[in-house]
Amino acid sequence: MRFTRRDFIQKFVVFAGSLALPKLSLANWFADDFSHRSINATLAALFPEQQIQSSRKIFLKLPRIAENGSVVPITITSSIKYIDTVYILSEKNPVPLIAKFSLAPNLDTFIGARFKMQETCNVIVVVKSGEQYYKTQQKVKVTLGGCGG
Amino acid sequence: MSTIKIRSKRLKDFTLVRTLIAHPMETGKNKNEETGELIPAHFIQTLIFKHNNEVMSECFMGFGISKNPFFSFRLKAAKAGDVVSISWLDNLGNSDIKEHIIR
Numbered sequence: 001m002r003f004t005r006r007d008f009i010q011k012f013v014v015f016a017g018s019l020a021l022p023k024l025s026l027a028n029w030f031a032d033d034f035s036h037r038s039i040n041a042t043l044a045a046l047f048p049e050q051q052i053q054s055s056r057k058i059f060l061k062l063p064r065i066a067e068n069g070s071v072v073p074i075t076i077t078s079s080i081k082y083i084d085t086v087y088i089l090s091e092k093n094p095v096p097l098i099a100k101f102s103l104a105p106n107l108d109t110f111i112g113a114r115f116k117m118q119e120t121c122n123v124i125v126v127v128k129s130g131e132q133y134y135k136t137q138q139k140v141k142v143t144l145g146g147c148g149g
Numbered sequence: 150m151s152t153i154k155i156r157s158k159r160l161k162d163f164t165l166v167r168t169l170i171a172h173p174m175e176t177g178k179n180k181n182e183e184t185g186e187l188i189p190a191h192f193i194q195t196l197i198f199k200h201n202n203e204v205m206s207e208c209f210m211g212f213g214i215s216k217n218p219f220f221s222f223r224l225k226a227a228k229a230g231d232v233v234s235i236s237w238l239d240n241l242g243n244s245d246i247k248e249h250i251i252r
Binding site for chain 1: 163167176178200203204205206207208209210211212213214215216218219220221222223224225226
């Protein structure tokens with residue numbers, strides 16, 4: 001196959017675009033959401049004037065006891081339809097918001113991740129479906145705090 | 150050497166995509182054991198997961214994510230030959246991108 005100038009330009013544009021895109025999203029990183037504060041302040045700032053319903057349709061796969069708080073695996077699945085955003089929060093971490101994921105329609109509601117926990121507390125998962133917010137929580141006992149790792 | 154590893158597996162109802170990124174994810178609170186100085190915060194802030202150049206998931210994270218972050222996703226419709234890509238950007242402006250072809 002010959003490598004034509006057209007090929008080169010096409011590839012170059014795609015490559016340059018892929019470099020430019022992450023730079024754009026830097027502006028979207030919400031430093032405020034990830035600031036040091038209590039869980040209640042974080043929830044109030046993230047979901048102002050929102051009713052968050054507790055739901056049994058969000059399923060968390062979390063260890064009951066995490067021996068090492070620096071690596072806590074979590075798997076989130078849900079039977080709620082059209083979930084577009086998932087938030088993971090840990091109640092007693094210095095920065096309670098751990099991560100926020102947007103989900104495209106072509107993705108199953110499924111997220112696997114690993115996060116750090118400072119001490120024994122509840123892990124809260126909030127999902128957004130349209131304008132509705134749902135949450136669920138589970139307590140994880142941490143034997144060795146992990147924010148040092 | 151890329152910092153990103155991607156594995157995919159086509160299953161009956163979905164395609165599982167897993168990614169492992171080599172990154173220290175420093176919180177900024179740890180001390181260097183030899184010098185006693187604080188190690189500055191160094192963590193991934195955004196991660197973008199694409200399927201055939203379409204953004205599937207944008208993840209914003211703080212340093213609450215573990216060192217060497219691991220993520221997994223499930224694509225509903227993916228065929229052999231589809232391209233998925235993962236890119237990340239950290240608070241120091243470093244970034245990396247990797248593409249992977251689903252078998």
